[in-house]
Amino acid sequence: MKIGILCHATYGGSGVVAAELGKSLASRGHQIHFITVGHPFRLRNYQRNIFIHEVGAFHHPLFAVPPYFISQVNKTVEVLRGYQLDLLHAHYAVPHSLGAHLARQIVGKDIPVITTLHGTDTSLVGAHEEFYETTRYSLEVSNLVTVVSNYLFEQTSKTFHYTRELPVLYNFVDTNVFRPSLGMERHLIADENEAILIHISNFRPLKRVLDVIQVFNQVRQKRKTRLVLIGDGPDMPVAQKLAQSLDLTREILFLGQVDNVAPVLALADVLLFPSSCESFGLVALEALACGVPVVASRAGGIPEVVEHGQVGFLTEVGNVEEMVKYTLMLLENRNFRQKLSNNARQHAISKFNVDYWVEKYEGIYQLVLQQKTDL
Template identity: 50%
Template sequence: MKIGIVCYPTYGGSGVVATELGKSLATRGHEIHFICYAVPTKLNKFLDNIYFHEVELYQYPLFEFPIYTDALASRIIDVARFNKLDIIHVHYAIPHATSAILARTILNNKIKVITTLHGTDITLVGLEPSFTPVVRFGIEASDGVTAVSRYLRETTISTYNINREIEVIPNFVDTEIFKPGENLELRKKIAPKGEKILIHVSNFRKVKRVQDVVKVFEIVRKKIPSKLVFVGDGPERGDAENLCRQLNICDDVLFLGKQDALHEILCSADVFILPSQIESFGLSALEAMSCGLPVIATNVGGLPEVVLHGETGYLTEIGNIERMASYVIELFEDKNKYREFSEKARERAEKFFDKDLIVPKYEMFYEKILNQ
């Protein structure tokens, strides 16, 4: 198949999943065309069967803001015509679905549009009154729609009064890359005295509640010598850094910013902390589990579909700092339980979320839509 993939190229779950999906499909013989305003962060080397098409934004004094939706639609039309694409697979409903549907109309319906819903396009941005009708239209008018969790599917149907089928295809992980294997050199640099290491990975948006990670760590370090590692960047990073200064724990907290070698960093840590206010799936938690890290997270959204409470980690109520900290301490003090959780976390990632299990589901979905 010839597949166009539209996604945001930034450091975030939807862009990462879209890029990894395209790369996996290319290795399976499909011709993949990425259509974005910049090269996706994970598309950092030459790969056979993969092409990139930049969306160029026209600047004109009359337009106060660049008209991205129209520019994207025009680029989709050009790429689809010239390369004879079969499918346009858009990730994130706003504005990608609208642009793809406009392009399909201009192309006289000679291409199929598949929309994958990832989370905040439904639970946050799409709830803005100015966007809600457009999001609903994009979902209803697509030829096929998928969601990354059962939670997101049900939320979409109930919130937007959707009357069509939405197929659940979960996010996936490459278990050959994200696999257990202690990174002793990095671990020694982070924790030279053999301290335990907690880690959090996110885009540092408000819903991630990164200050809660700091508060959990402060409790843990009072009982067990520990270090805290943050990976990623975003608007809440400054507040998290200020809180570390207020608590006088800066010497034990490391902010690494955005990193490509995430699996190497995860393999240097012991426990993954994710105290989010909402998560439609929790890709970072899955990547940590695949590396054998137990996950301490909130019992929200799609996280219970990924993290099994009492088996691969623990789930708590939003904002329950003390409970999260007690779970971390419990795992650090009970080596047998920690080992059991670590093994089950890896096992669950391999058994249910490995890319070789999930990518064929997308292929079957493509075939289903093409044959309608």
């Protein structure tokens, strides 16, 4: 098949899933065309059957900011015509699903559009009154809409009164890339007798990075520990200020954006994931694949990824004391931590295997193409 994928190229779960899906499909012989604003960071290296069509910025005095949406629609039209795509797969309802639908109208062909919802596109942006109707319309005109968790299924059905088929296709992880480390590089981050806690996010308020620092501050008082923070975003200055006020700047590594997080993540002993809302929790899954137990909040779709007491622990949102308790429980009992580490790795392999879920997407593609033929 010739498949067009519209997605965000920046750091974030939806862009990661879209890129990994495209890579897996390409390895299976499909021709994949990414239509994005910017180059997807998970696609830095050349891979056969993958084509990147970057949307350029158009500057004109008429526009206060470049009209990326219009430019992306135009680029999608070019790719549809130039490569005779079989279908379009939009990750995020607005703007990608809406743009895909507009592009096929311009081309004048009934190209199937599949929309995958990742969470904030419907729960935050789409649910806002300024975007509600366009988001709802995007879902209605899609040939098929999928969601990444049962939690998001319920949210989408309720928010948009969506009654059509809404398959749940979990996010997945390449366990050949995200795998346990031999630990030989730990000295680059921590001393021999120091534990390593890690947090990865876009540092938005809902990620609750300040909770991470507070947990770390209490844990380090009972156990020598180092904290690694990967990512950047609006709460970064606040996090740095809090770290400074607690005299933690020497114990926290602010690494910023990191393209290849797997080697660093695999060195950690525990992932702290206190988000107030997550439709899935891809970072948690990647940690589990590395054999890193997760201490997370019981929010959104996280319980569908992190089994409490088996691969990590769940607490109520904002319960720093409980997160401290579970983190110390893992750090102070090596055998117990190893047991959960083994469980975590096996859990990722058995339930979130990349081959299984990519085959599910292939089946959906074939389904919508067959429905088009039947019509």
